[in-house]
Amino acid sequence: MAEKIIAYRFDRLEETLSQLNKANCAIVAGGTDVMVMHKSRRGVPPKIPKPIIFIDHLPELKQVNQNGDDLHIGACCTYSELLRDPLIPIPLKKAIKTIAAPAIRNRGTLGGNICNASPAGDTLPLLYIYNAKLLLRSVNGDRIVPISDFIQGVRRVQREPNEILTEIILPSVLEEGAHVVFEKVGNRNADAIAKVGFAGYIRTNGTVIDDVRFAFGAVGPTMIRSVDIETKLLGKNLPLADGDISQVVVAFDKMIKPIDDQRSTALYRKTVALNLLRYFLTSSTHNQHI
Numbered sequence: 444m445a446e447k448i449i450a451y452r453f454d455r456l457e458e459t460l461s462q463l464n465k466a467n468c469a470i471v472a473g474g475t476d477v478m479v480m481h482k483s484r485r486g487v488p489p490k491i492p493k494p495i496i497f498i499d500h501l502p503e504l505k506q507v508n509q510n511g512d513d514l515h516i517g518a519c520c521t522y523s524e525l526l527r528d529p530l531i532p533i534p535l536k537k538a539i540k541t542i543a544a545p546a547i548r549n550r551g552t553l554g555g556n557i558c559n560a561s562p563a564g565d566t567l568p569l570l571y572i573y574n575a576k577l578l579l580r581s582v583n584g585d586r587i588v589p590i591s592d593f594i595q596g597v598r599r600v601q602r603e604p605n606e607i608l609t610e611i612i613l614p615s616v617l618e619e620g621a622h623v624v625f626e627k628v629g630n631r632n633a634d635a636i637a638k639v640g641f642a643g644y645i646r647t648n649g650t651v652i653d654d655v656r657f658a659f660g661a662v663g664p665t666m667i668r669s670v671d672i673e674t675k676l677l678g679k680n681l682p683l684a685d686g687d688i689s690q691v692v693v694a695f696d697k698m699i700k701p702i703d704d705q706r707s708t709a710l711y712r713k714t715v716a717l718n719l720l721r722y723f724l725t726s727s728t729h730n731q732h733i
């Protein structure tokens with residue numbers, strides 16, 4: 444006989460938070476990672492060692508709105524919903540279109556991609572360069588954490604058991620003069636886990652670099668970003684001198700330490716990551732106003 448699983452599905456966020464405070468539960472949003480993580484052999488129901496609490500239907504977690512400069516995205520918006528939303532930045536939509544296939548995009552959520560904290564999570568490089576902040580709520584109140592502090596390692600996040608990620612906040616996402624790119628290298632254009640992910644952001648004042656950010660996915664335990672390296676490019680003129688480009692590439696060459704696995708080799712990953720960076724630094728000269 445199949446084992447019984449206790450499952451909760453409340454109508455409102457407050458009741459959900461209250462239950463999470465009473466008992467340690469496994470949060471299920473779209474379930475596309477949870478179900479894979481707990482899969483059993485064919486025909487046998489998944490084994491989840493804790494009570495389950497569903498959150499994907501909660502209206503408080505499904506809103507997208509612009510508040511001043513900040514874009515607020517509900518953690519349980521599915522990829523398909525985000526693709527339809529006019530407020531979502533085009534580079535993020537580009538990243539979403541590379542995720543899985545439509546059936547998974549109809550279930551999988553942005554909050555799930557963050558809390559799952561896979562090094563190959565496709566939205567993560569962009570969320571890092573957008574300086575995303577995460578709103579976590581519990582019965583004890585709210586707190587806001589930068590995504591780079593929240594994600595601590597492979598499938599490791601800084602979340603208390605009674606907290607829910609409710610919103611992803613993208614500050615100043617529509618800045619004038621900013622040029623943002625996302626690239627994913629996988630076996631296919633979609634429905635493939637990334638071998639390498641890259642996101643780049645550059646904002647110029649005339650030809651002078653005001654702000655620049657890079658993040659790499661799938662080449663380390665978490666996204667690779669270095670504010671120190673980025674700062675060295677501030678105030679430089681476009682087009683960048685070959686020497687400046689090489690300095691940045693060499694600095695990331697030292698930082699990026701990918702692994703060999705069933706999807707790719709460390710050497711391939713590092714070569715492609717650095718090529719994407721070099722291409723971005725060279726081509727952003729021509730794309731300043733996109």
Ligand SMILES: Cc1cc2nc3c(=O)[nH]c(=O)nc-3n(C[C@H](O)[C@H](O)[C@H](O)COP(=O)(O)OP(=O)(O)OC[C@H]3O[C@@H](n4cnc5c(N)ncnc54)[C@H](O)[C@@H]3O)c2cc1C
Nearest residue numbers: 472473474475476477543551552554555556558564565608
């Ligand atoms: C066939 C297949 C293909 C896939 N392809 C890709 C791909 O190409 N790219 C990619 O990046 N991913 C891919 N994934 C992984 C997955 O679809 C995504 O990571 C998705 O965003 C997970 O969202 P979810 O809502 O289903 O998360 P869930 O499975 O519900 O949850 C994932 C984890 O996050 C926690 N969690 C979820 N939401 C919250 C919240 N709001 N607050 C606190 N904790 C929360 C859960 O407890 C769990 O630990 C694929 C998965 C499958 C099955």
